[in-house]
Amino acid sequence: MKKKYSVKELKEFKENILEKIYEVNDQIETVRSTTNNSRNIFMEDKGEDFDEGTESSEVEKSFFLMSRESDYLVNLKKALQRIEDGSYGICEVYQEDPDKCQCLEKPLISKERLIEVPNATKGVLCKEKKNLNLI
Secondary structure (H helix, E strand, O other), X not given: OOOOOOHHHHHHHHHHHHXXXXXXXXXXXXXXXXXXXXXXXXXXXXXXXXXXXXXXXXXXXXXXXXXXXXXXXXHHHHHHHHHHHOOOOEOHHHHHOHHHOOOOEOOEOOHHHHHHOOOOOOOHHHHHHHHOOOO
């Protein structure tokens, strides 16, 4: 039974995470610039079509998106730290209690999951059971 991912695999994961970080930073910057532009447009042109409710809703939505992306960014950075400390890809449930881990590649989270959800700390089955308080 494989206990850790290889150095080569960890390097691939790290490259994937760094790419995601770049994408998230780009998305945050896009939302920021869109929010600033809309605020300026709304402030300059308060014609008959001006609707403060719409403006407020758009700004609120933008801040929600930035907050969500910022949280994701923090979790991606934590994933990079796990690569550095050697715990990346090892299911948290397994680390707490190996007998409760439901990962098919126990103790590892599947490679496919880590590519799609690079900040994952649990395998799919373990996450579902944890969310349902079954673990």
